[in-house]
Amino acid sequence: MSVQVSIIVPCYKQAHFLKDSLQSVLDQNYTEWECIIVNDGSPDNTESIAQKWCAIDSRFKYLKKENGGLSSARNAGIGISKGEYILPLDADDLLHEDYLTLLVPELQQNPSLAIVSCYSNFFIENISNIIHKQKPIGTTYHALLYENNMMATSLYRKKCWEEVGGYDENMKQGFEDWEFWIAITKKGWEYKFVETFLFYYRKSKQSMLIETLNNHVESNMEYVFKKHSEIYIKQFDTTMEYLFYLIKKHHTSENKIKKSLEYKIAKIIAKPYRIVQRLMIKK
Known part of the structure; x- marks a missing residue:
C-alpha cells in the first residue's frame, strides 16, 4: 500500500495522552497513511508507548531525538516521511475518523491549495465535554496576518514545507505554526476550511499554548512581523x-x-x- 499522508506526532511530556491520539490515527477510515511518532527527548515513558503502537501496526514509525522544541521535532519527523501530504498532530489532540477521508481529496482535486483544514471542537478531558467550537474563515495570507485562525493540525503539501525550509526552529515559545502558514501563503498558495468538525483540541490548564499566551505573545508577534515585514508594510x-x-x-x-x-x-x-x-x- 502506498503512503499518501504522513502524520507527524511529536511528543514531549505527553505520554499520558499519546495512546488516545494514536488510537484516533488508527481509527481513520482512510488507510494510506504512515504515522511518525517523534520522541523529542521526553523524560517520561513515550518510548515504550510508541514501541507498543509500532508493534500493533507497521504504519506507525518511531523516531527518537534530543530535545529541540516542537519545530525541531516536526521537522525531524517530516524529514524521514514518505507521504505527499503532511499532517502534524500534537500528542494530546484527536482526529475524527473521517478527517483524512474528507480532507485528502481537497488537495488532490485543487492544485492551487497548499493547506486544507476544518472546523474544530475544543474539549476538556474527553470529547463528550465540548467547551468551544471554532469555525475559521479565510483563503489567503491576508486572513492570517494578525491572528492565527488555522489549527496546527491541518493537512498540507510536503513540497510547501520544502519551499519554506520547514518550521522555524528559532521559535521555541509557540506560534511556530502561525509563522509557517504565513511563510507558505505569502508565496501565493491558498488554503481552505472544510466546514465540518473533524478535529478535537484538548484544552488543559497547563500547555504550551497557555504558556505562550501568558508570557510570549508580544515577542512572538514582533518576530513574525519582522521576519515577514514586506507583507506587513504592504498592509501598513x-x-x-x-x-x-x-x-x-x-x-x-x-x-x-x-x-x-x-x-x-x-x-x-x-x-x-x-x-x-x-x-x-x-x-
Whole structure:
C-alpha cells in the first residue's frame, strides 16, 4: 500500500495522552497513511508507548531525538516521511475518523491549495465535554496576518514545507505554526476550511499554548512581523490600526484594574510598607 499522508506526532511530556491520539490515527477510515511518532527527548515513558503502537501496526514509525522544541521535532519527523501530504498532530489532540477521508481529496482535486483544514471542537478531558467550537474563515495570507485562525493540525503539501525550509526552529515559545502558514501563503498558495468538525483540541490548564499566551505573545508577534515585514508594510495602515487597537485594549484593561475594589484595597494595605521603604531610603 502506498503512503499518501504522513502524520507527524511529536511528543514531549505527553505520554499520558499519546495512546488516545494514536488510537484516533488508527481509527481513520482512510488507510494510506504512515504515522511518525517523534520522541523529542521526553523524560517520561513515550518510548515504550510508541514501541507498543509500532508493534500493533507497521504504519506507525518511531523516531527518537534530543530535545529541540516542537519545530525541531516536526521537522525531524517530516524529514524521514514518505507521504505527499503532511499532517502534524500534537500528542494530546484527536482526529475524527473521517478527517483524512474528507480532507485528502481537497488537495488532490485543487492544485492551487497548499493547506486544507476544518472546523474544530475544543474539549476538556474527553470529547463528550465540548467547551468551544471554532469555525475559521479565510483563503489567503491576508486572513492570517494578525491572528492565527488555522489549527496546527491541518493537512498540507510536503513540497510547501520544502519551499519554506520547514518550521522555524528559532521559535521555541509557540506560534511556530502561525509563522509557517504565513511563510507558505505569502508565496501565493491558498488554503481552505472544510466546514465540518473533524478535529478535537484538548484544552488543559497547563500547555504550551497557555504558556505562550501568558508570557510570549508580544515577542512572538514582533518576530513574525519582522521576519515577514514586506507583507506587513504592504498592509501598513491596517497594521497600524491593529497595533494601536492592542495598545488601547491594554490601557483599558489597566484602567479597569486600577478602578477595581481589589486594587484599591491592595493599595491601602501596601501604603504603610511604602512609607517604611521611603524612610529606609532616606537613612
